[in-house]
Every structure is written in structure tokens, then in C-alpha cells.
Amino acid sequence: MILKVSRVKPENCQMFAMVLPRNKLCNDNAMNKTVEVHSSVSALVQRALELILSKAETAISKRGQFTIALSGGSTPKPLYEAIANQKLPWDKIHVFWGDERYVPADHPDSNELMARRAWLDQVAIPQGNIHAIPTLSANPEVDAAKYNQHLQTFFNSASGEFPALDVVLLGMGDDAHTASLFPYTEALKVSDRLVTVGNKDDNLRITFTYPFINAARSVIFLAAGANKRPALAQIFAPVADDFAYPSRLIRPQGELYWLLDAAAGLEL
Numbered sequence: 618m619i620l621k622v623s624r625v626k627p628e629n630c631q632m633f634a635m636v637l638p639r640n641k642l643c644n645d646n647a648m649n650k651t652v653e654v655h656s657s658v659s660a661l662v663q664r665a666l667e668l669i670l671s672k673a674e675t676a677i678s679k680r681g682q683f684t685i686a687l688s689g690g691s692t693p694k695p696l697y698e699a700i701a702n703q704k705l706p707w708d709k710i711h712v713f714w715g716d717e718r719y720v721p722a723d724h725p726d727s728n729e730l731m732a733r734r735a736w737l738d739q740v741a742i743p744q745g746n747i748h749a750i751p752t753l754s755a756n757p758e759v760d761a762a763k764y765n766q767h768l769q770t771f772f773n774s775a776s777g778e779f780p781a782l783d784v785v786l787l788g789m790g791d792d793a794h795t796a797s798l799f800p801y802t803e804a805l806k807v808s809d810r811l812v813t814v815g816n817k818d819d820n821l822r823i824t825f826t827y828p829f830i831n832a833a834r835s836v837i838f839l840a841a842g843a844n845k846r847p848a849l850a851q852i853f854a855p856v857a858d859d860f861a862y863p864s865r866l867i868r869p870q871g872e873l874y875w876l877l878d879a880a881a882g883l884e885l
């Protein structure tokens with residue numbers, strides 16, 4: 618069950634704020650933002666599934682393929698399991714990751730491992746369509762550059778260009794980080810490439826940069842749990858520090874969806 622929906626476009630953002638002065642969902646910089654509050658995590662997952670299936674159908678009929686970047690975290694796992702139960706043209710679906718912990722692909726912390734177990738190992742997707750983040754060179758800078766190059770080759774894009782993924786799926790931590798863009802870290806300043814090195818408490822990671830995420834046709838955030846409320850209040854505030862709350866940097870050229878459960882979103 619959906620409990621609340623807010624749609625904000627830049628031109629009516631001002632009006633929206635006047636009609637609902639206490640509503641903090643109006644972010645002047647959002648291009649085309651929809652915030653939905655769902656009654657439960659399973660309702661949120663069902664909605665994310667519907668959105669992804671619809672974006673995949675459109676992308677495949679228009680461009681012959683669907684490109685999606687995955688996130689880690691616990692919320693997307695049932696979504697990946699639900700996608701695995703669909704009958705889809707797997708050979709036309711290309712899977713990337715928005716970020717990865719700097720561990721081998723068989724490590725329990727690996728975002729790739731979670732998605733392979735929940736989804737990719739369960740379906741007949743060609744291995745060549747699985748574009749995992751490399752983590753084995755012992756130098757995250759080298760692996761970030763490799764993934765950057767891999768993406769440029771896949772999208773046939775030049776250095777400095779930001780190609781559009783069809784969907785970038787994102788989680789958000791209770792510190793407002795997304796992908797591996799953590800508060801007050803150097804990765805937040807990187808805007809000249811697709812991929813860089815992220816840093817969580819001195820543990821290095823690999824992450825999409827915010828301009829690459831912002832180039833996507835659709836960005837879908839999944840956020841569940843009452844612990845996300847303070848961060849969400851800052852992310853949706855008209856004015857706050859983007860460096861303190863990195864999810865604020867996500868202002869895609871395409872559509873932005875925030876899918877929240879009631880615990881995260883009802884009091885916003």
C-alpha cells in the first residue's frame with residue numbers, strides 16, 4: 618500500500634512549498650522528483666520492481682538494451698530476488714555496480730556477491746553482461762581507472778563525457794551517504810570522470826562519481842527504517858550542506874525516485 622506521494626518539478630517547486638509550507642520534500646535543484654512512502658518494505662520492493670520492469674521494457678524497445686547499476690545494503694536484496702523470478706530477455710540486460718567494497722568477489726562484504734547470489738546466479742544472463750567492479754589489483758586507484766575505462770568502452774564515450782545508464786539504484790546510509798560517497802570525503806569533489814576511489818573510515822572503496830550518477834535516465838533510491846529519518850530531513854531540506862549529506866548531490870538529469878517505507882518517510 619502506498620501512503621503518500623509527492624511529485625515536484627522545478628517550475629512548480631515554489632508553489633508546492635507555498636501550498637504545503639511545512640512540507641520539506643521540495644528541493645529546488647531536483648529536476649523531476651517523486652517521493653513515495655510505502656506501508657512496508659515489501660510494498661517498497663514491489664514498487665521498485667514495477668518501476669525497473671517498466672524502465673527495462675522502455676529501454677529495450679527504444680535502444681535494444683537495458684543498463685542498470687546496482688547498490689549494496691540489505692534493502693535491495695529482496696528486490697534482486699524478485700527480479701530473478703521474472704522472465705526477462707536477459708541477453709539484453711547489462712548489470713553494473715554503483716559502488717563496491719575493496720574486497721574479492723567471494724568476500725561476504727562484496728556487493729557483487731550479494732547480487733550474484735540473490736539474482737544473477739539464478740538466471741540465464743550472459744556472463745559478459747555482468748560488469749563487476751574490479752578489486753584485485755591491490756591498488757583501488759588502478760581498479761577505479763579500469764572500471765572507468767570499461768564503462769567508456771561499453772558506452773563508446775570519451776573522457777569527460779557522462780553517458781546515461783537507464784537506471785541507477787541507490788541506497789542511503791543513516792549518515793546520508795550513497796554509493797560510496799561518504800560525508801566530507803575527497804570522492805565528493807571528483808567530477809571529471811565516471812569512477813573514483815571512495816573512503817569509509819579509512820577503508821577504501823570504488824564508487825561512481827556524482828555527475829555520472831546524475832547522467833542517468835532514472836535514479837531510484839530505496840531507503841527503509843526509522844534510522845534514516847534525520848538524514849532524509851536534511852537531504853530534502855531546501856538548504857543544507859551537500860558535503861555533510863552527500864545524497865543531496867544526486868540531482869539527475871532524468872527522473873529521481875525516492876522510495877521510502879513508513880518508518881523512514883511518514884513524518885517527513
Ligand SMILES: O=C(O)[C@H](O)[C@@H](O)[C@H](O)[C@H](O)COP(=O)(O)O
Binds near residue numbers: 791794
Ligand atoms: O556499503 C555500504 O556502506 C552499504 O552497502 C550502504 O551503502 C548501504 O547501501 C546503505 O547503508 C543502505 O543500507 P540498507 O539498505 O541496509 O539500509
